C-alpha cells in the first residue's frame with residue numbers, strides 16, 4: 001500500500017469515527033445531529049489531548065472553542081439589548097421596544113454549560129432571550145456567573161443568587177418596568193440546577209419581599225448522588241451530553257481534583273453517614289413505572305467519608321436541590337419542568353416532578369418523547385422550535 005492510500009485510509013477511518021453517532025430510530029433530522037455531534041466529539045478529543053499534554057485544563061479549552069460563538073449585545077427592531085451588572089455580576093438585559101401601558105413580565109434566565117462553560121453572550125442563548133423578550137413582551141435578564149475550573153461551588157450559586165436578589169428589589173423592578181407579581185426564574189441544564197437552587201433559597205430569605213410566580217427548569221441537573229439511574233444507563237452515549245462529560249461537570253463543580261470524578265464513576269463518593277439522603281433520589285420509588293422498564297434497583301454503595309469531608313458541596317442542597325426535604329419544597333412556586341427522553345438528566349427532572357407533587361407544589365411537566373439534551377439551546381432543529389413555542393406559550397398563559 002502506497003503512502004497516499006495509507007493516509008486516505010486513516011482519514012477515512014477518522015471521518016467514519018467522528019461521524020458515527022448512536023441515535024434512537026425515531027429521531028427526526030438525524031443528519032443535523034450527527035453533524036453537530038461530530039463537532040462536539042472533535043472538540044472534546046482536542047481538549048482531552050491538550051490536557052494530556054499538560055497545556056491547558058480540559059474545560060478551558062472547551063471554553064476557548066465556544067468563545068467563537070459569542071455575539072455582542074446588539075439591539076434589533078423589536079428588542080433593546082444592553083449589558084450591565086447586578087451586584088457586580090455581569091448580566092444582559094433584553095427590553096421590548098414596543099410601548100407598554102402596563103408593567104411587564106420579568107424572566108430571569110440562567111444559562112447552562114455544566115457550571116464550567118457558556119455565557120449569556122453565546123449566540124443561542126442570546127437568541128433564546130431575544131425571542132422570549134419579544135414574544136412574551138417580557139423584560140429578560142440573562143445572567144452570567146463565575147465558572148469552574150477557576151471558581152468552584154458555591155461561587156456559581158452565589159453569583160446567580162446575588163444577581164437575582166438585586167433584580168428583585170423594588171427599585172430595580174421599577175426601573176425596568178417589571179411587575180413584581182409576574183416574575184419567573186428559568187434555566188437549562190446546569191442553569192436549571194441553579195434555578196431550582198435559588199428558588200428554594202428564596203423561600204427562606206427574609207430580606208427578599210418579592211415572590212417568584214414561576215420557576216422553569218429545562219432538563220435540569222438536580223443531584224450527583226445517583227449517576228446510574230435508568231436515564232444514565234440508557235443514554236450514556238447519546239449526544240449531546242455523554243455520561244462521562246456529565247460526571248466530569250459534576251466533579252469540576254466542586255474541585256479540580258480528579259479523584260472526586262473517579263469516586264463518582266465507581267460510586268464511592270457517598271459516605272455511609274449520608275445514607276439517609278438516598279430516599280430523596282431513589283428512582284425506584286420516585287420514577288413513574290414506564291421509565292423504569294427492565295431496570296433493577298440496586299441498593300446504594302458507599303465509600304469512605306474522605307470525599308464528602310474534602311468537598312462537602314456535593315451533598316449541599318444548594319448544589320443538589322433534590323436533597324431538600326419535603327418541608328423545604330412546600331411553598332415553592334408553580335413549576336414548569338421540561339424533560340427529554342434521550343437525556344442522562346431525564347430522571348433527575350422526573351424525580352423532582354414526583355417530589356414536588358408529593359410536597360403539594362403545582363407542577364406542569366413537559367416530557368419531550370423524541371428530545372435530547374440541549375434542544376432548547378440549539379434552535380436549528382425543528383424539534384427545538386416546537387419546544388420553544390410550547391415553552392413560550394406556556395409562559396404566556398401562566399406568567
Ligand SMILES: *[C@@H]1O[C@H](CO)[C@@H](O)[C@H](O)[C@H]1NC(C)=O
Nearest residue numbers: 075076077078079130131134
Ligand atoms: C420583529 O417583530 C415583527 C412582528 O412581530 C416580526 O415580523 C419580526 O420578524 C421581528 N424581528 C426580529 C428581528 O425578530
Ligand SMILES: *[C@@H]1O[C@H](CO)[C@@H](O)[C@H](O)[C@H]1NC(C)=O
Nearest residue numbers: 278279282284285297299300
Ligand atoms: C428505594 O425504594 C425501594 C422501593 O421502591 C425500596 O425497596 C428501597 O429500600 C429504597 N431504597 C432507599 C435507599 O431508600
